[in-house]
Amino acid sequence: MLGGTVWPPEAAHTDVVPLTPETATATPASDSAPPAVDVLTDKAAVVIQDRPVVAMSSWLADALRTAADGDLALQIVTPSHVSLTLPTRNALRGHPNRWVVQDADGGYYDGLSGAELHWHQGHFTPVKSAEGDPRIAKAFKPEPASDSSGERQLLLSLHTTHPADEHLLLGGALEAAWQSLTGAPPAGWSTAEPIALPWSPPPADRAGSHPRPEKRPHLADHHRNPRPSGHRHHPHHPLPRGIEEHITLSLGYAADEIPPLDAIAPLAEALATEHGLTSMLTTLRSAGRDLTVPPRFEAPPIPLTFTLGPDAVRDIGLTHACRPPLSLRPVRPWPAARPAVHYPLGDGTSGETWTTLQQLTQHLKAAPETARSPR
Known part of the structure; x- marks a missing residue:
């Protein structure tokens, strides 16, 4: 003007x-x-x-x-x-x-x-x-043709816990997930957009542990080639078991692209074995490949899998965790020494899997004291 x-x-x-x-x-x-x-x-x-x-x-x-x-x-x-x-x-x-x-x-x-x-x-x-x-x-209200594009988003929400010491590096779980699902590591990180810094795992002192969530760094990573992707990363104050990370990873797919659903179970095993996984929920939703958010209703995501890490399984009890009162069957626990449990919930096409997930979480929360493994 x-x-x-x-x-x-x-x-x-x-x-x-x-x-x-x-x-x-x-x-x-x-x-x-x-x-x-x-x-x-x-x-x-x-x-x-x-x-x-x-x-x-x-x-x-x-x-x-x-x-x-x-x-x-x-x-x-x-x-x-x-x-x-x-x-x-x-x-x-x-x-x-x-x-x-x-x-x-x-x-x-x-x-x-x-x-x-x-x-x-x-x-x-x-x-x-x-x-x-x-x-x-x-x-x-959603546009009449909003669901006809066939574009989808694969979403991962995972929590990890690590011992709090001076050698701690955060971001390993994110890097492993990114590599597994896209075939490449993250391109960069930043506390704001546009992304300006080359990717490197943030040490605990850089990632921060300010008591107010609004103060904690908001690390945004994007790998625009070959596909749109981004994540949020929030480290938390030291807990009794160590530093906790909350990570969300979002990947966009065009109508002619197939999300790598077969890679989720191997990724869950790697995270549980090598990166201190506490829990992971994966979902699939019909939404734009570019990951931007329009000012109108979008269909909610549909659960695909849920994974409990070794510490959570130990708290609940392996027997109780492996026997949910549902038709779903968990994948064989791994690794043997400190087992995690992975639950396939569906293929991302039926919203009824939200009910299945709710029933599963209620079952896990209701573990009797006799079923819990000793610390």
Whole structure:
């Protein structure tokens, strides 16, 4: 609009995210606020973005940390043609943060839940029905052809535990998973997007163990060639058994690409044997190969497998873990000295496997004391 240059060039346009009169007259962010924050109230730090994809840039990551420090909501306002990267979506998933989308009629809704929103007392908050329930915006409904592309995402959520000592290197489980499922190691890592640093396993002191989750580094890795992929990595404070890692890995596949489901069981065995696996859940979902998140409903993932690591099996008891009251049969425990148990749940085509997973977890939690192995 003022003769500047943007990159990529196709992102250039003169559309502006309109705001309600009340929002427009809210107190602008002070000079001491992070550069990304446009409106700052006693309840929210509001960021206005109008670009094809909103990434977790260093400016946006700084705004997120500032909001967390002040116990404020981070609320990103965008038009309806915008999508989010996975790191940005994950940052906005937790209450009270929100992705605020303006629809074609000038109203607002939550881009992740679909709840209609309005600006009230210094922040965007859900519009309630007469019964006191949130209303779902029509614009959030899935597009008629949204499931016809055949694109899918393979998702892994895994926890590992490692002894806490000065030689600890984190990220080995992630690197093993990446290599097993893509045939190549991760390309890079960063605490913000775009990814700028070559991949190397982060030592425990770099990965951090700050007591507030919002302060822990958000390590995002992408390997764009041969396929879109990314992950979140959160190390935790030392626990009685050591340092715990929470890792999520997402891989995108086109309609003519086959997700490597046969590689999951061997990967689970390698993680349990060599990388301190506590548990791993794998799921498959119909969604875009590029892993970006649109502001509309997407089908939930469907469970494929669940794995219990050796320590969890020892706590529950091997006999109890291997005899769930279900039709599913776990894979033979491995390794023999400290066995883990791997449960195939389905092929990713039936949502009924969520019920199977729920029944399995209830069974595992109900292990009698006599079935538990001694420490």
